[in-house]
Amino acid sequence: NAGVTQTPKFQVLKTGQSMTLQCAQDMNHEYMSWYRQDPGMGLRLIHYSVGAGITDQGEVPNGYNVSRSTTEDFPLRLLSAAPSQTSVYFCASSQRQISNTEAFFGQGTRLTVV
Amino acid sequence: GDSVTQMEGPVTLSEEAFLTINCTYTATGYPSLFWYVQYPGEGLQLLLKATKADDKGSNKGFEATYRKETTSFHLEKGSVQVSDSAVYFCALRPSYNTDKLIFGTGTRLQVFP
Numbered sequence: 001n002a003g004v005t006q007t008p009k010f011q012v013l014k015t016g017q018s019m020t021l022q023c024a025q026d027m028n029h030e031y032m033s034w035y036r037q038d039p040g041m042g043l044r045l046i047h048y049s050v051g052a053g054i055t056d057q058g059e060v061p062n063g064y065n066v067s068r069s070t071t072e073d074f075p076l077r078l079l080s081a082a083p084s085q086t087s088v089y090f091c092a093s094s095q096r097q098i099s100n101t102e103a104f105f106g107q108g109t110r111l112t113v114v
Numbered sequence: 115g116d117s118v119t120q121m122e123g124p125v126t127l128s129e130e131a132f133l134t135i136n137c138t139y140t141a142t143g144y145p146s147l148f149w150y151v152q153y154p155g156e157g158l159q160l161l162l163k164a165t166k167a168d169d170k171g172s173n174k175g176f177e178a179t180y181r182k183e184t185t186s187f188h189l190e191k192g193s194v195q196v197s198d199s200a201v202y203f204c205a206l207r208p209s210y211n212t213d214k215l216i217f218g219t220g221t222r223l224q225v226f227p
Contacts, residue, residue: 042219100165105157
């Protein structure tokens with residue numbers, strides 16, 4: 001049971017470059033989300049999706065795009081990388097509309113923008 | 115809006131010491147409460163949870179009790195081990211939006227032999 005798989009684990013980008021962080025889950029979860037983790041700020045929600053074809057903005061969406069063409073995949077795109085996007089990114093998935101449901105997280109992508 | 119407040123870290127303890135990590139929350143209604151743990155270089159994983167007042171969640175020797183009257187969900191362990199060194203996140207799911215998960219800022223625990 002793979003759970004949530006994120007790739008790559010590490011990435012260094014130059015300012016202005018674009019890239020896509022991949023996320024896939026094999027638990028048939030409808031809800032998927034992307035967070036960034038920064039020191040002293042916990043996890044902040046970037047974008048989320050409640051099912052294929054449906055996405056919405058979270059707390060810090062600027063500079064990021066998402067799409068959800070299948071239940072399994074939820075890629076995060078950085079359009080033009082900036083040093084402020086240096087962070088650790090986590091993808092998560094969970095069942096919908098169950099109050100005590102567990103969120104499953106990927107291992108994270110450590111991104112450095114120089 | 116709903117929020118979670120955790121004690122600042124790092125918390126530094128010797129092996130076999132008693133651990134408390136404080137967590138308080140602000141929420142409307144009756145949220146579900148969670149503790150997640152992040153070991154070095156890994157993603158978050160669920161440690162324990164509680165869904166209603168006075169529920170006690172427990173796992174791996176850790177416990178937390180859902181206290182509605184004090185809006186708290188403090189994490190405790192009677193005897194910590196070096197392997198418990200990690201970052202601990204308190205989180206809640208609001209009753210009005212069970213998709214949403216709101217995290218505290220995390221507390222780093224360092225346990226020395």
